[in-house]
Amino acid sequence: MTTEITSTEELRELLGEPMARAVTKERRVLHELDRQWLAASPFCLIATAGADGTCDVSPKGDPPGFTLVLDDRTIAIPERPGNRRADGFHNILENPHVGLVFLIPGRSDTLRVNGRATLVRDAPFFDRMVVQGHRPQLAVVVDVEQVFYHCAKAFLRSELWRPETWQPDVLPSRPRIVKAVEAPEAALADLERHYGPDYVNTMYS
Incomplete structure (x- = not known):
């Protein structure tokens, strides 16, 4: 069963009042x-x-x-x-x-x-x-x-800033995500070229 909070009074009863500071x-x-x-x-x-x-x-x-x-x-x-x-x-x-x-x-x-x-x-x-x-x-x-x-x-x-917790490869690469959900008609090789070194080199142009 979902119990919704519908008033400021309920919210404050749950969380309490903020510290003065x-x-x-x-x-x-x-x-x-x-x-x-x-x-x-x-x-x-x-x-x-x-x-x-x-x-x-x-x-x-x-x-x-x-x-x-x-x-x-x-x-x-x-x-x-x-x-x-x-x-x-x-x-x-x-x-x-x-x-x-x-x-x-x-x-x-x-x-x-x-x-x-x-x-x-x-x-x-x-x-x-x-x-x-x-x-x-x-x-x-x-x-x-x-x-x-x-x-x-x-x-x-x-633990956002702890490098030992980082797992950048836990998901598909950006080109593979684009092909899966944004541009399925695009060739993966073309997307990988687009998001390769040239992507960084053209950030301001």
Whole structure:
């Protein structure tokens, strides 16, 4: 039998009230340590939701420091060539609220930023986002409304950063997955060439 939680009161009865520090740690302005974290982070996840409530989470990655701090309340994240679905960008146009999690490899704590986003097609700060000679296609500019650090328990429980637990070959390779569920008509040899060395060499073009 499935027992559903249907009210805030039920949820709080089950989980209890948050510790005072968990509530008061929220800030609206970037601290110097936040700036240092963003300067060291090569990867973030951006969560968005459309006007109808449908959600998307998109990974973004570049060399450490790819997220620019424009001021104490504003950050910018560059967009590079991808699959052109732009699900999260469509959501932002309908609903500007975004949630971001910034990771640093090997660190089990994370930096969370929530705020309102706009899409910018060009700006003077794009010159600071050039990688391998390529300017970003656009940037997600986020007005910070909440910023705080999240505890390490999820990463510790999952043992995410312990190389001895990694099993990258437990599933078929990316080319084989593509052939199985995305492009069954494609030749496996062609897919393996596509996702081979040239895939890495053309990331910014």
